[in-house]
Amino acid sequence: MPKKKATPKDKEVSSKLTELGKEIAEEIKEGKPPAFKMPVRSLSNIHFNEKKQQLELGKTYSKRSFMNVAHARKFMQTMLVAAWVRNELVDEGITTSLRDMYYALKRTIPGTKENTVEEQSESDPIVVDIETMLDVLREELHLNADVRGRVVGNVVIKDRGDTVDWSKLGSGGWSIPSNVENIEFKSVDADYILLIEKNAAFERLHEDKFWVDQNCILMTSQGQAARGVRRLANRLSVEHKVPLYIFTDGDAYGWYIYSVIKWGSMNLAHVSNRLGTSNAKFLGLTMTDIEHYGLDNYTIKAKDIDLKRARELKEYPWFQAPEWQREIDKMIKSKKKAELEALSSKGLRFITETYLPEKIGKKDFLP
Amino acid sequence: MPKKKATPKDKEVSSKLTELGKEIAEEIKEGKPPAFKMPVRSLSNIHFNEKKQQLELGKTYSKRSFMNVAHARKFMQTMLVAAWVRNELVDEGITTSLRDMYYALKRTIPGTKENTVEEQSESDPIVVDIETMLDVLREELHLNADVRGRVVGNVVIKDRGDTVDWSKLGSGGWSIPSNVENIEFKSVDADYILLIEKNAAFERLHEDKFWVDQNCILMTSQGQAARGVRRLANRLSVEHKVPLYIFTDGDAYGWYIYSVIKWGSMNLAHVSNRLGTSNAKFLGLTMTDIEHYGLDNYTIKAKDIDLKRARELKEYPWFQAPEWQREIDKMIKSKKKAELEALSSKGLRFITETYLPEKIGKKDFLP
Numbered sequence: 148m149p150k151k152k153a154t155p156k157d158k159e160v161s162s163k164l165t166e167l168g169k170e171i172a173e174e175i176k177e178g179k180p181p182a183f184k185m186p187v188r189s190l191s192n193i194h195f196n197e198k199k200q201q202l203e204l205g206k207t208y209s210k211r212s213f214m215n216v217a218h219a220r221k222f223m224q225t226m227l228v229a230a231w232v233r234n235e236l237v238d239e240g241i242t243t244s245l246r247d248m249y250y251a252l253k254r255t256i257p258g259t260k261e262n263t264v265e266e267q268s269e270s271d272p273i274v275v276d277i278e279t280m281l282d283v284l285r286e287e288l289h290l291n292a293d294v295r296g297r298v299v300g301n302v303v304i305k306d307r308g309d310t311v312d313w314s315k316l317g318s319g320g321w322s323i324p325s326n327v328e329n330i331e332f333k334s335v336d337a338d339y340i341l342l343i344e345k346n347a348a349f350e351r352l353h354e355d356k357f358w359v360d361q362n363c364i365l366m367t368s369q370g371q372a373a374r375g376v377r378r379l380a381n382r383l384s385v386e387h388k389v390p391l392y393i394f395t396d397g398d399a400y401g402w403y404i405y406s407v408i409k410w411g412s413m414n415l416a417h418v419s420n421r422l423g424t425s426n427a428k429f430l431g432l433t434m435t436d437i438e439h440y441g442l443d444n445y446t447i448k449a450k451d452i453d454l455k456r457a458r459e460l461k462e463y464p465w466f467q468a469p470e471w472q473r474e475i476d477k478m479i480k481s482k483k484k485a486e487l488e489a490l491s492s493k494g495l496r497f498i499t500e501t502y503l504p505e506k507i508g509k510k511d512f513l514p
Numbered sequence: 515m516p517k518k519k520a521t522p523k524d525k526e527v528s529s530k531l532t533e534l535g536k537e538i539a540e541e542i543k544e545g546k547p548p549a550f551k552m553p554v555r556s557l558s559n560i561h562f563n564e565k566k567q568q569l570e571l572g573k574t575y576s577k578r579s580f581m582n583v584a585h586a587r588k589f590m591q592t593m594l595v596a597a598w599v600r601n602e603l604v605d606e607g608i609t610t611s612l613r614d615m616y617y618a619l620k621r622t623i624p625g626t627k628e629n630t631v632e633e634q635s636e637s638d639p640i641v642v643d644i645e646t647m648l649d650v651l652r653e654e655l656h657l658n659a660d661v662r663g664r665v666v667g668n669v670v671i672k673d674r675g676d677t678v679d680w681s682k683l684g685s686g687g688w689s690i691p692s693n694v695e696n697i698e699f700k701s702v703d704a705d706y707i708l709l710i711e712k713n714a715a716f717e718r719l720h721e722d723k724f725w726v727d728q729n730c731i732l733m734t735s736q737g738q739a740a741r742g743v744r745r746l747a748n749r750l751s752v753e754h755k756v757p758l759y760i761f762t763d764g765d766a767y768g769w770y771i772y773s774v775i776k777w778g779s780m781n782l783a784h785v786s787n788r789l790g791t792s793n794a795k796f797l798g799l800t801m802t803d804i805e806h807y808g809l810d811n812y813t814i815k816a817k818d819i820d821l822k823r824a825r826e827l828k829e830y831p832w833f834q835a836p837e838w839q840r841e842i843d844k845m846i847k848s849k850k851k852a853e854l855e856a857l858s859s860k861g862l863r864f865i866t867e868t869y870l871p872e873k874i875g876k877k878d879f880l881p
Contacts, residue, residue, distance in 0.1 A: 235862060242721050244714035247858040250812055254859075294664075294713055294736075297689045306684025317673025318693065322664045322686040325717070330684070346661055347611035350692070354609050369661075445617055491614040492621075495602060 154329060156287055157237050163281045164233040171226065181222070182212035185280040186417065193416045195464040200425035202411040202465070204279070221273070227252060227263055228273045236289035242326065244291055245271050279417040284328065286374070291325035296376040297346070298323055299353055300364030301336040302383075313364075320353065323366075327379045335387040339507070340364040341430070342372070342380055344395040344404055348487055348498065355499040361507070364389065372408050377422040380408065384424045391424050392512065394503075397432035398449070398484035399456035402466075402475075405429050410465045428512035431502075432487050434477035440502065445489035449482045468514045521696060523654055524604050530648045531600040538593065548589075549579035552647040553784065560783045562831040567792035569778040569832070571646070588640070594619055594630055595640045603656035609693065611658055612638050646784040651695065653741070658692035663743040664713070665690055666720055667731030668703040669750075680731075687720065690733075694746045702754040706874070707731040708797070709739070709747055711762040711771055715854055715865065722866040728874070731756065739775050744789040747775065751791045758791050759879065761870075764799035765816070765851035766823035769833075769842075772796050777832045795879035798869075799854050801844035807869065812856035816849045835881045 153161070167183065174181045185208060186192065192205040213222045231252060235241065243251075249267040256263060264270045278285050285292065297320040302313040310333065313321050341363050343349050349367035352358070358365040364383065368376045384391040393408055395401030406412075409427040411419025437443060449457075460466050461475045478484065490498045505511070520528070534550065541548045552575060553559065559572040580589045598619060602608060610618075616634040623630060631637045645652050652659065664687040669680040677700065680688050708730050710716050716734035719725070725732040731750065735743045751758040760775055762768030773779075776794040778786025804810060816824075827833050828842045845851065857865045872878070 239862075241718075241862050243718055243858065243862055244855070246853070246855045247714060247718070247862065250853075250855045250858045251862065253812065291714065291717055294717075297661075304684065306686065309682040309684040311682065311684050311686070315676045315678065316683075316688065317671065317676040317678050317697070318691040319673065319678070319689040320691075321683065322689040324685040324687075326685070347614060347658065350658055350661075351608075351610055351614070445620065486613070486617075488611070488613045488617045491610065491617045495606075495608050495610055495614065495618065 153238070153240065156328065157240070160281075160283050160287050161233055161237045163283065164229050164237070164277075167229055167281065168226070168233075180212055180214035182210050182214075183225075183280070184208045184210050185276055188275070188279060188417065190413070193413050195410070197464075199420075200410060200465070201419040201423050202413060202416040203419055204417050224264060224269065224273050225276060228270065229277055232277070232288050232290070242289040242291055245274060248274075248290060275415075275417075282417075284378075284418060284421060286326040286328055286378070289326075292374040294323065294325050294375055295369040295373045296323040296367055296379075297321065297349065297369075298364065298366045298379070300340075300358050300366075301334075301362065302364060303333040305331040305333055314359075318350075318353065320349075323373070323375045323379055325373070325375045327375055327382065330379075330382075332383070332387065335364075335383065335389065336362065337364045337383075337387075337389050338362045339390045339392055340366060340380060340383055341503070342366045342368060342376070342391060342393050342408065343487075344368055344370065344401060345487060348394070351495065352499055352503075355496060357499050357503070361504070368404065368408075371404055374422060377408055377424075380427075381421060381424045384426065391427040392430040392507065393427055394430045394487065395432070396484070396486045397434060397437065397478075398486075399453050399460055399478075401432070402429075402460055403456075406460070406463070406465060428514065430506055430512055432485050432489070433513060434474055434481065434483075436502075436506075437483070437485050437489075440490070440493065442485055442489045442492065443483075445492045446481075446483040446485045449478065449484045453484055454479055454482065470513050474513060520605070520607065523695065524607070527648075527650050527654050528600055528604045530650065531596050531604070531644075534596055534648065535593070535600075547579055547581035549577050549581075550592075550647070551575045551577050552643055555642070555646060555784065557780070560780050562777070564831075566787075567777060567832070568786040568790050569780060569783040570786055571784050591631060591636065591640050592643060595637065596644055599644070599655050599657070609656040609658055612641060615641075615657060642782075642784075649784075651745075651785060651788060653693040653695055653745070656693075659741040661690065661692050661742055662736040662740045663690040663734055663746075664688065664716065664736075665731065665733045665746070667707075667725050667733075668701075668729065669731060670700040672698040672700055681726075685717075685720065687716075690740070690742045690746055692740070692742045694742055694749065697746075697749075699750070699754065702731075702750065702756065703729065704731045704750075704754075704756050705729045706757040706759055707733060707747060707750055708870070709733045709735060709743070709758060709760050709775065710854075711735055711737065711760075711768060712854060715761070718862065719866055719870075722863060724866050724870070728871070735771065735775075738771055741789060744775055744791075747794075748788060748791045751793065758794040759797040759874065760794055761797045761854065762799070763851070763853045764801060764804065764845075765853075766820050766827055766845075768799070769796075769827055770823070773827070773830070773832060795881065797873055797879055799852050799856070800880060801841055801848065801850075803869075803873075804850070804852050804856075807857070807860065809852055809856045809859065810850075812859045813848075813850040813852045816845065816851045820851055821846055821849065837880050841880060 187207040192207040411423035554574040559574040666687040778790035
């Protein structure tokens with residue numbers, strides 16, 4: 148099978164990986180104990196950058212040294228993964244999953260009873276280490292994440308040689324892949340992006356041709372947004388200056404989905420600048436919507452776990468805007484949450500014809 | 515918003531629902547206690563039809579009567595759902611989810627303290643009742659199920675006025691919608707359909723352009739196959755006489771995925787003829803593959819729950835073929851299971867270049 152043509156990004160990533168190996172080889176040749184430095188990813192080194200409105204890593208580094216018994220295994224695994232990713236994935240033009248990588252790397256080291264990796268839980272964090280250390284995205288290492296999510300709208304892309312028009316995909320829409328780095332946007336005609344937590348609402352709006360009337364891009368994350376969805380929303384919003392509105396259930400889980408899309412996540416604080424879209428706005432469902440649209444009979448009693456989570460979010464530096472503090476307080480006080488399906492109690496086209504046009508028209512968002 | 519044009523199926527479903535209402539109204543006018551009959555869906559009335567190779571309902575019916583205190587609430591709910599589905603969905607050309615339906619129907623009956631429905635777990639089974647009673651698919655009632663799954667291949671469809679070419683969708687592929695009833699196949703050029711449990715393997719094969727070389731349709735269910743995936747596989751395979759090969763992990767869960775796609779499920783025995791594809795074949799991963807391809811080091815120890823499930827499947831009438839009995843016995847004896855990612859231990863293109871072409875070339879399938 149002929150190799151795929153390496154992209155400029157492939158060449159850059161390949162040489163970063165080569166550089167890492169060279170430095171280690173140099174140290175060994177010089178008789179020094181081989182070691183490398185990497186940013187610490189623990190809570191103590193995760194900060195909220197107020198100006199950028201992003202979670203990010205601080206300046207604390209740790210050293211991983213081969214001669215340190217506590218580091219030796221992880222050191223070996225880092226070299227193993229880095230070499231394999233360069234040789235088998237990036238240079239070969241092959242993409243795969245973390246699970247496949249684990250199977251591909253697992254073996255007994257000759258002359259020992261030691262396995263290279265025992266469980267996938269050992270090899271996964273190594274990829275994040277390399278992501279952080281070399282400032283590359285996992286997708287740029289040709290390691291795909293889980294996929295979920297669909298999109299429709301007046302957008303034409305070029306992807307793997309195909310020209311795909313997101314406005315002509317019938318009821319299905321375009322499946323958002325894990326890796327959207329190599330997608331080329333040929334034309335983007337949209338006043339905003341509406342990213343919805345639930346697929347059922349996406350399908351309802353798609354059926355009503357909401358995105359045609361409103362000239363928007365309609366996207367669903369189908370729950371917590373996968374990396375591909377976050378990165379696609381980021382690229383569309385940042386590269387094409389399209390506002391991004393997030394529409395989730397009115398509960399702590401919905402708020403969390405929003406916060407990850409906007410500010411980034413603690414797990415992935417090292418890539419917030421590419422996965423997070425700091426100008427995103429929260430459209431709903433808000434506690435005020437419940438009062439304003441008379442949805443009170445269709446709310447759900449918040450459980451202890453919901454309230455606990457709400458109290459936690461209330462403390463996060465990125466939820467300190469007065470609007471968010473009020474929103475969270477209202478939920479804690481009323482002990483109620485609401486799903487976006489509650490709007491269907493007003494009729495199945497209420498969301499298309501009334502709720503969304505009103506909210507978007509008035510720019511009634513939380514920051 | 516203008517109504518969508520009713521399809522012939524919409525008209526048929528609408529008149530079936532009207533007929534149901536008319537019969538009840540007739541009984542009331544005649545002073546008879548209103549009641550209707552429906553096939554029993556409990557285990558005692560589910561049979562395996564050897565000839566059709568399908569799970570199906572037997573001939574036992576039950577009566578749901580308004581004047582029976584034990585039936586009155588469900589009777590009311592059946593009428594409520596049937597009327598709402600006809601008036602708000604089928605006749606309006608609107609599609610929605612079961613969750614939205616629950617919200618749309620929930621209210622307090624005037625003059626009482628009784629709610630029409632308390633929980634979604636009350637309204638969901640009513641839809642299955644109507645599906646069974648009127649022999650219509652839930653999707654034909656305009657109630658969508660969860661969506662998962664993607665597809666690529668040399669197929670051109672027409673859907674909602676759009677012509678979609680599954681061979682020109684870049685890395686993403688076409689998102690399989692919940693309702694594939696109205697899809698029109700303009701051209702289907704494929705020697706077989708390969709339906710894969712896991713998206714990562716789908717992406718790997720898609721990247722290698724496996725479906726181009728092999729002239730096949732590549733589909734992933736992303737776990738247990740959603741109704742849309744099952745129905746799409748059925749339509750393609752039956753209407754266009756394309757063999758369907760299923761590729762799952764080598765474990766009881768993978769076998770179960772296969773059995774649902776092929777023979778139907780006990781929950782949905784009333785629609786096996788449309789969701790099940792009885793000529794489907796199981797491609798792998800088989801216990802023999804593990805020996806043949808030397809994957810033993812990459813197997814996983816089966817847990818008690820795996821073995822228990824395997825013993826259950828072994829007893830099912832639809833797993834009585836000697837090939838399946840041997841397969842299940844091998845697993846129970848070896849206490850091992852294997853994921854399809856185990857093939858990556860042989861190299862990332864082993865699946866594309868060796869495993870699949872060999873298995874398909876030799877027609878090495880389980881029935």
